[in-house]
Structure formats: structure tokens, C-alpha cells
Amino acid sequence: MDKKLIKKLQRICGRENVFSRSLDLLLYSYDASMEKGSADVVVLPQTVSQIQELVRLAVAERIPVIARGSATNLSGGTIAPQGGMVIACTRMNRILEINTEDQIALVEPGVFNLDLQKALAEKGYFFAPDPASQKVSTLAGNAAMNAGGPHCLKYGVTVNHVTGLDFIGADGELYSIGGRTALTPGYDLTGIMNGSEGTFAIITRLVLRIMPLPEAVSTMLVSFADIDSAANAVSAIIARGIIPATLEFMDNLCIRTVVQSLQVDYPVDAAAVLIIEIDGPELSLASQNQEITAICRQHGASDVRLAKDEAERTALWAGRRGALGAMTRLKPSLVVFDGTVPRNRLPEALRTIHTICHELNIQYGTLLHAGDGNIHPILVYDERDADETARIRTGCEQIMKTCVDLGGTITGEHGVGMEKMAAMTLLFSPRDLEAMRKLKHVFDPENILNPGKIFPQLRVDFCL
Amino acid sequence: MKYNLLKLLGDLQSRHIYLDSDKLAPFTLRQTPPFALVEPDTVEAAVALLHACYREKGVVNVWGSGLHQNIGGLPSPFDIVLSSRGLNRLIEFSPENLTITAQTGMTLAELQQIVTASKLFAPLNPPNAGHATLGGLAAANSYGSFIQGFGSLRDFMLGGKAILADGSYIKFGGKTVKNVAGYDMCKLFIGSMGTLGLLTEVTLKLWPLPENIIVAKPVVKNLPDFENLAAILHHKALPLLAADCSFNLHNGDIDNLQLHYAFYTTAALDEGYLNYLRRLFPADTIWQKQGYKDYQAEPGSADNFFKTTPHDLVLEWIVPKSQLFTIIADLQQASNDLSGAIEFYGYPAAGIFYNKLKRSSFTEPGAFALALDKWRKKIHQAGGFLQVNNAPDDIKIVIEMWDLPPAVLAWQKKIKLEYDPTGVFAGGRFAGGI
Numbered sequence: 048m049d050k051k052l053i054k055k056l057q058r059i060c061g062r063e064n065v066f067s068r069s070l071d072l073l074l075y076s077y078d079a080s081m082e083k084g085s086a087d088v089v090v091l092p093q094t095v096s097q098i099q100e101l102v103r104l105a106v107a108e109r110i111p112v113i114a115r116g117s118a119t120n121l122s123g124g125t126i127a128p129q130g131g132m133v134i135a136c137t138r139m140n141r142i143l144e145i146n147t148e149d150q151i152a153l154v155e156p157g158v159f160n161l162d163l164q165k166a167l168a169e170k171g172y173f174f175a176p177d178p179a180s181q182k183v184s185t186l187a188g189n190a191a192m193n194a195g196g197p198h199c200l201k202y203g204v205t206v207n208h209v210t211g212l213d214f215i216g217a218d219g220e221l222y223s224i225g226g227r228t229a230l231t232p233g234y235d236l237t238g239i240m241n242g243s244e245g246t247f248a249i250i251t252r253l254v255l256r257i258m259p260l261p262e263a264v265s266t267m268l269v270s271f272a273d274i275d276s277a278a279n280a281v282s283a284i285i286a287r288g289i290i291p292a293t294l295e296f297m298d299n300l301c302i303r304t305v306v307q308s309l310q311v312d313y314p315v316d317a318a319a320v321l322i323i324e325i326d327g328p329e330l331s332l333a334s335q336n337q338e339i340t341a342i343c344r345q346h347g348a349s350d351v352r353l354a355k356d357e358a359e360r361t362a363l364w365a366g367r368r369g370a371l372g373a374m375t376r377l378k379p380s381l382v383v384f385d386g387t388v389p390r391n392r393l394p395e396a397l398r399t400i401h402t403i404c405h406e407l408n409i410q411y412g413t414l415l416h417a418g419d420g421n422i423h424p425i426l427v428y429d430e431r432d433a434d435e436t437a438r439i440r441t442g443c444e445q446i447m448k449t450c451v452d453l454g455g456t457i458t459g460e461h462g463v464g465m466e467k468m469a470a471m472t473l474l475f476s477p478r479d480l481e482a483m484r485k486l487k488h489v490f491d492p493e494n495i496l497n498p499g500k501i502f503p504q505l506r507v508d509f510c511l
Numbered sequence: 512m513k514y515n516l517l518k519l520l521g522d523l524q525s526r527h528i529y530l531d532s533d534k535l536a537p538f539t540l541r542q543t544p545p546f547a548l549v550e551p552d553t554v555e556a557a558v559a560l561l562h563a564c565y566r567e568k569g570v571v572n573v574w575g576s577g578l579h580q581n582i583g584g585l586p587s588p589f590d591i592v593l594s595s596r597g598l599n600r601l602i603e604f605s606p607e608n609l610t611i612t613a614q615t616g617m618t619l620a621e622l623q624q625i626v627t628a629s630k631l632f633a634p635l636n637p638p639n640a641g642h643a644t645l646g647g648l649a650a651a652n653s654y655g656s657f658i659q660g661f662g663s664l665r666d667f668m669l670g671g672k673a674i675l676a677d678g679s680y681i682k683f684g685g686k687t688v689k690n691v692a693g694y695d696m697c698k699l700f701i702g703s704m705g706t707l708g709l710l711t712e713v714t715l716k717l718w719p720l721p722e723n724i725i726v727a728k729p730v731v732k733n734l735p736d737f738e739n740l741a742a743i744l745h746h747k748a749l750p751l752l753a754a755d756c757s758f759n760l761h762n763g764d765i766d767n768l769q770l771h772y773a774f775y776t777t778a779a780l781d782e783g784y785l786n787y788l789r790r791l792f793p794a795d796t797i798w799q800k801q802g803y804k805d806y807q808a809e810p811g812s813a814d815n816f817f818k819t820t821p822h823d824l825v826l827e828w829i830v831p832k833s834q835l836f837t838i839i840a841d842l843q844q845a846s847n848d849l850s851g852a853i854e855f856y857g858y859p860a861a862g863i864f865y866n867k868l869k870r871s872s873f874t875e876p877g878a879f880a881l882a883l884d885k886w887r888k889k890i891h892q893a894g895g896f897l898q899v900n901n902a903p904d905d906i907k908i909v910i911e912m913w914d915l916p917p918a919v920l921a922w923q924k925k926i927k928l929e930y931d932p933t934g935v936f937a938g939g940r941f942a943g944g945i
């Protein structure tokens with residue numbers, strides 16, 4: 048990148064916050080997806096006005112801008128396919144206000160989800176979206192991806208918990224939308240901004256809805272001897288009118304891997320386990336637990352283990368939360384596929400995925416946010432093996448198609464980014480996509496923000 | 512213009528085009544009936560109509576049940592009323608997945624009837640809205656007291672289909688709760704007041720129908736009593752279905768303060784819950800246990816409050832929860848300037864309140880405009896907003912009914928221009944004259 052430009056960036060953000068050496072750029076050239084692509088410069092602003100200046104400069108110089116949090120996204124959302132400037136917001140990580148009277152938290156974009164949860168827990172509150180990456184994923188990243196998580200079954204996804212945003216638009220201006228109230232009048236700009244994957248604006252502040260912690264929580268681990276029974280039990284629980292806080296599923300390979308890796312006490316011979324958590328007033332839990340246990344038994348559960356205390360509960364969750372990390376023991380690389388099917392099509396989806404992976408000789412384990420029909424087959428492979436990598440890509444394409452054929456979608460919570468751009472046509476007609484493009488045009492007519500994402504063939508007007 | 516439109520309608524050769532004045536009279540706005548009423552019963556017919564309007568510069572006003580036609584500013588002239596009532600089919604009801612997909616001409620009552628038969632419900636209860644269409648409810652983002660327990664349509668519309676101004680028929684979202692394939696276009700249409708497109712189909716997430724309802728009617732004599740109770744309930748995660756509050760304000764005095772809380776529970780748990788809740792409420796609270804059906808059947812005081820005449824002014828304000836009682840106190844003071852009473856109705860757990868005033872409380876429209884300015888300032892200072900939902904025409908002319916910050920309004924105008932550059936969808940009523 049032009050030295051003069053680097054100097055300008057250093058003047059805006061300070062030398063120590065601008066990186067353009069190739070080794071530094073390499074470190075920012077990937078995220079948690081299979082994609083790679085290096086930016087020309089990475090900057091880590093510390094104030095909103097720095098972001099504003101950066102965007103203004105980028106507009107003047109016609110440089111693509113890629114907003115970035117912790118880059119834990121699994122879709123290539125923070126890759127710079129045409130180079131450009133990465134604006135990483137991780138140094139803007141202050142919790143500005145926790146207001147339990149208004150039931151909102153005001154945060155900078157780079158605050159980690161779990162850091163907010165910890166601060167809230169001290170006050171008897173929580174922020175419902177809890178992606179499994181919460182230890183490191185940022186709240187702006189959560190909003191930009193409209194992230195989900197286990198507790199979204201009962202409480203909804205990120206967009207349901209963001210009431211307002213500040214952002215720097217593609218014109219370099221600072222805007223404030225939404226607010227501290229339950230609703231705001233006019234078109235729902237806050238809603239539109241969630242899930243826009245950094246293609247509309249750089250989020251600089253968020254107003255989040257927080258909720259009082261439930262009085263009591265109860266978690267159980269239910270084992271099944273076959274996968275279909277576990278999947279059917281999921282539908283049966285919901286059909287009985289019970290909406291647990293979480294309803295998570297792990298198959299045998301995941302179980303065995305977490306047991307080996309994390310020494311958790313899961314039944315290694317079970318074909319699948321469900322982690323079911325309910326919450327609410329203390330008095331409501333026992334009868335719900337009984338009912339859920341009975342339903343699971345009717346569907347062939349071989350064992351139902353209820354966490355007796357907080358330590359046991361944490362131990363039950365440790366396996367689920369650490370599952371992705373544990374799977375990396377199997378092979379050097381992995382793809383966490385993300386798709387959703389209507390809940391009652393889960394057994395069919397799982398059978399088809401099995402056939403696909405079997406035929407392509409792919410090793411995989413399955414995690415599900417089962418209550419939402421959100422499937423995460425984890426496909427492990429060795430990136431250096433071109434043939435295996437190609438089979439993985441084929442497998443993912445076929446699984447995406449399966450989800451669509453079963454009435455679901457190509458991504459439930461990980462977003463489109465680069466990885467699923469082409470697959471958008473499985474779901475949407477050119478007209479549907481054109482209607483979405485209009486929104487992009489409203490917010491970013493010059494296509495400067497995170498270009499080359501979401502749309503199958505979005506015209507790239509410029510690159511360095 | 513009319514010649515072209517006549518030709519356009521002739522070309523459509525639809526059975527559902529009405530030109531006679533009897534049929535058109537109910538759709539009169541600002542003393543002017545439309546030129547034609549079109550009630551397509553297929554999506555193709557609606558596409559053809561909008562496509563033709565786009566070509567011939569015809570302006571349509573989308574009409575569901577008409578419940579919301581008086582909301583907002585004065586409508587700009589339009590040629591055709593496009594009624595969605597003919598598009599009222601059930602597309603798919605999937606009790607196992609807790610979803611329903613229906614065309615937008617279906618009424619809320621029709622939808623609830625279908626889903627309650629399977630012990631499910633859509634937690635949507637805007638007052639007097641049983642006969643409102645799904646399209647109208649989504650376009651106005653209507654809500655009632657259930658917003659406090661379950662959020663608004665924004666939180667449970669999963670997908671849909673719409674016809675845009677140029678006649679292109681699009682789908683968005685899907686039928687699963689988790690779906691981030693592309694932009695969340697549902698959010699664009701919810702609350703857009705029919706200015707961006709004709710919604711033809713919606714998919715809604717459903718919830719298990721509450722088995723039993725525990726109703727608490729605390730006897731509170733004054734606002735401080737209410738404030739104390741609200742503070743106790745505020746930090747608790749309770750199974751709240753709805754909370755309603757109403758009172759009148761006259762010359763600074765509050766009377767007839769009524770509170771009505773509803774909690775959902777199961778038959779097995781209701782005794783336990785009742786004991787639990789009793790500890791939180793004042794001793795003389797009146798308690799009632801009922802099935803959901805009976806709870807729904809009781810005539811709500813919200814329905815009465817929202818039965819308005821053309822002479823009523825209805826204000827809606829939403830403030831951060833901590834500011835609720837400060838604002839009520841401010842309005843209490845302000846009411847001294849008025850000759851008539853102000854009625855209050857609200858959903859306190861969401862910080863939402865409505866005020867109803869008689870037009871006769873103000874001699875001049877200008878006097879109301881001044882008072883509104885004063886109240887808006889206070890509410891803005893508190894971090895909220897205040898919009899006027901209903902007002903007589905002489906008032907609508909002198910005030911801004913909506914309450915949007917200028918920058919937000921500017922975005923809104925850009926969006927409207929992008930999606931409807933020639934103004935096929937009638938404007939005027941929405942913020943900034945959109």
C-alpha cells in the first residue's frame with residue numbers, strides 16, 4: 048500500500064495501531080472459515096472519531112473497508128478478497144453503561160460477549176444471545192452476523208436484543224438509530240442493520256436489551272441409543288408445549304472426542320445426547336423436568352442425568368461448549384457447517400447428511416441447536432490434501448441443498464460471507480436478490496463496505 | 512390520467528375491479544373516493560395491477576381491514592384502493608414446527624382460530640384488531656399488551672412475500688426461526704405502513720397456548736403505590752403475558768387507576784405460581800385463575816380505550832422504563848393547562864403509554880401543536896418519543912404526527928426512493944410525508 052496513505056492512517060490512529068507488514072497482514076488474512084485473503088492494511092482504532100476519519104479517507108481513496116471483530120465468523124465475513132483496509136474494533140471494548148432500570152447495556156463494538164455476561168451476572172442480569180464463541184466474539188460481530196446460540200431457542204437471536212446502534216455510514220457520517228425504548232418509530236433501521244455482515248456500516252456502539260436472570264435453572268443430559276430417537280424426542284418436547292431454554296444435540300463422534308479431549312463425563316457409547324436446560328421460577332422446574340424425562344423415555348432414552356448443582360451443570364456444559372475445539376484433535380482443519388431445517392425434518396436431514404458424508408468419505412460429527420432445527424455437522428479434513436478439501440466443499444454444497452430441499456435455509460446463524468454467496472441462488476431468485484441489493488445500494492452506493500460478500504455476483508467497482 | 516387508468520384496468524380484465532360509487536364510498540379519505548377498488552384474489556392479478564400502475568403512474572393505497580387508515584398524516588391523493596382481502600388463503604400450518612404461513616388478507620381472528628385448535632397462539636393482541644388483516648398488522652407493526660411478554664411482530668415474523676412497486680414479486684426470510692441468509696427483509700416491511708410494497712404472505716412463529724392464566728388486579732390508590740409495585744416486579748423474570756394500566760387525569764388529579772396483570776402458567780403449576788406471585792403483590796390484590804379462552808373472551812378495557820371517534824386525539828409515547836413515572840408526573844402537571852380530561856392507557860412493563868384527549872380540549876389547532884411541542888421535548892429529554900396516532904384533520908395539518916430524528920428520516924426517504932421511486936404506493940401518512 049502507498050506509503051503516504053499508511054502515514055495518514057498512522058496520523059489518525061497512532062503508529063502502534065496500524066499494521067502493513069506482510070507477516071501482520073497474514074495474521075489477519077483468515078477467519079474461522081475456509082476462506083483466505085489478505086488486506087493491504089489493518090488498523091485498530093480506539094475511538095469513534097478515528098473510525099470516522101478512517102472511513103472518510105477510505106472513501107476519498109476508494110479503498111474497500113472490512114469491519115472486523117474477533118474474526119470468529121465461520122463464513123469468510125472478514126476476509127478481504129480485493130485487499131483494502133481492515134478496521135478491527137477489538138480495542139474499543141468498554142462497557143459504557145449497564146442500566147438495570149432501563150434494562151439496557153450500552154457497549155462499544157469490541158466488547159466480548161462473555162465479558163458483558165460476567166458484568167451483567169453480578170447485577171442479576173444476562174444478555175440472551177450466547178454464541179458458543181462468546182468467550183472471544185465481539186458484540187458488534189454478534190449483531191453484524193445476527194448471531195444465535197443455545198439459549199436462542201427460548202429467547203430469540205441477537206436482533207431481538209439490540210434496540211439501538213450508532214454507526215459510521217459509507218459517507219463517513221456518524222448516525223444513531225433506535226434507542227433505549229422497546230420500539231422506535233419509522234422503518235426498522237436497527238433491525239435491518241443486524242445481520243448485514245459489515246456491508247452497510249461500521250457499528251460503533253450498541254444498545255442491548257438485558258433481562259433479569261431466571262430464578263432457577265436446571266440442566267439434564269439425556270442419552271439415546273440411536274440418532275432418530277433423539278431427534279424425534281426434540282420435536283415431541285416442543286409439541287408438548289414446553290420451550291426449554293436450550294435443546295442441544297451431540298452425536299457419538301462429538302461425544303467421544305470431548306470425552307477424550309476434555310475429560311467430561313459423557314456416555315461414550317450413546318449414539319447421541321441431548322443437553323436440555325429449562326429455567327424459570329424454582330417451583331416450575333421439577334414438574335417440567337419430570338415431563339421432559341417422560342417424553343425422552345417414551346422416545347427410547349437410555350439414561351437421563353440431571354445436574355444436581357452448579358458444578359455439575361457447568362461440567363455438563365463444558366462438553367458442549369468445548370466441542371468445536373475438541374474436534375480439531377481429529378484432523379488439522381474443520382468446517383462447521385451451518386444450516387437450518389424445520390424441526391420435524393431433523394431425522395431426515397441427519398440421515399441424508401450421513402449418506403452424503405459416507406459417499407464422499409468425509410469424517411464428521413454433528414452438533415445441533417436441535418430445538419431450532421439448526422444443524423452443525425462438523426466436517427474434519429486436512430487442508431493440505433487437495434482431494435479431501437475438494438470433497439469437503441462438495442459435501443457442504445450437498446448439505447446446503449438438502450437443507451433447502453427440506454424447507455430450511457443455507458445458514459441459520461453463521462451468515463453468508465464469502466462461503467455461501469453462490470448458494471444464495473438455491474434460496475433466492477434474481478428478483479429476491481435484487482430487492483436485497485437495493486438495501487445495499489441505500490447504505491453503501493459505492494460498494495466500499497465489505498465488498499464481495501453475500502451476493503453471488505456483486506459487481507466490484509474498485510479495488511486497489 | 513384517468514383515461515390511462517381506465518385502459519389499464521380494462522387490460523387487466525380482472526373480475527375484481529369495482530368502479531361504482533357505492534362500492535367506493537367506504538374507501539373515501541379526505542372526502543375523496545378512489546377512482547377504483549381492486550381486490551385481486553391471486554398474486555398474479557396483484558402483480559399485473561402493480562406492474563401496470565408502475566408503467567402508467569397510477570397510485571395505489573393498500574387496504575386491509577381499514578383499521579389503520581386513519582393513523583398518521585393526511586394521505587396524498589391516490590387512484591386505486593388495492594384491497595388485500597381477496598388474498599386470504601392459508602398456505603401452510605405446521606404445528607410441529609410452531610409456524611404458520613398465510614396470505615396477508617387473512618384476519619388475525621381467522622389465524623388465531625386455526626392455530627388455537629392445535630393449542631398454539633400468535634402472541635399478538637392489538638385492541639379491536641380481530642378483524643384486522645395480517646398484512647395491515649405487519650405494515651403498521653401493531654401490538655397490544657402481549658408485547659410485554661413476547662415482543663412485537665418484529666420478533667416473530669420469520670419470512671414472507673411481497674410485490675414491489677415495479678411489480679416484482681419477491682420472497683424473503685424463511686420458515687425457520689434461525690435464518691441469516693442475506694439481509695433480514697422482514698424488518699424492512701414491518702412497520703413500513705404499506706409504503707414499500709404489498710405484503711402478500713407472512714410466516715409467523717407461534718407459541719404454545721398458555722394453559723392457564725393468573726390475573727392479578729392490585730388495588731393501588733395512587734401513582735406512588737403503582738411505582739412501588741412496578742419496582743418490585745421489574746427485576747424479576749416472571750412469566751408475564753400482559754400488563755395493562757389505565758387512569759384518567761383531570762386538572763392534575765388522577766382517578767380510576769386500574770392495573771391488570773396476566774401471567775401464563777400450566778394447570779399443574781397454577782397453585783404454586785399463585786402462591787409465588789402473592790408474595791410480590793399487595794395483600795388486597797384481587798386474584799383470578801382462568802383458562803386462556805376465558806381470559807381472551809373478557810371484553811378488554813384496551814378495546815374501549817381505542818374505540819375512537821374522529822374528534823379524538825390519540826398520542827402514543829414510549830420511554831425508557833426508568834422514565835415512566837417521571838413522564839407521567841410531567842404530564843400530570845401539563846394537564847393543568849387543559850380544559851378536558853386526559854385518558855391514559857398503557858403497557859407499563861414496556862414503557863409504552865397512550866393518551867386520549869378530546870379535540871374540544873383545545874380551542875385552536877395551534878394550541879395543541881404548542882402543547883405537543885412541549886410534551887415532545889420532555890419525552891425526548893427522557894430518551895423516548897411521542898407520536899400522534901389519531902387526530903382530526905384540522906390538527907393533522909399543523910403538526911408532525913410521527914416523531915423521527917432528522918437523520919433517521921433521511922435514511923427512510925432514501926429507502927422509499929430506492930424501492931418506490933415513482934410513488935406507486937400512496938404517500939402522505941407516514942413520517943416526513945412518505
Ligand SMILES: Cc1cc2nc3c(=O)[nH]c(=O)nc-3n(C[C@H](O)[C@H](O)[C@H](O)COP(=O)(O)OP(=O)(O)OC[C@H]3O[C@@H](n4cnc5c(N)ncnc54)[C@H](O)[C@@H]3O)c2cc1C
Binds near residue numbers: 118119250372
Ligand atoms: C468455536 C466457535 C463457535 C461459534 N459458535 C457460534 C454460535 O453458537 N452461534 C453463532 O451464531 N455463531 C457462532 N460462531 C460464529 C461467530 O462466532 C459469530 O458469527 C460471531 O458473532 C462473530 O463475532 P466476531 O467478533 O468474531 O466477528 P467477526 O468474525 O470479526 O466479524 C463477523 C462479521 O461482522 C462484521 N463486523 C464485525 N465488527 C463489525 C462492526 N463493528 N461493524 C460492522 N460490522 C462488523 C464483519 O465485517 C463480518 O462480516 C462460532 C464460531 C466459532 C469459531
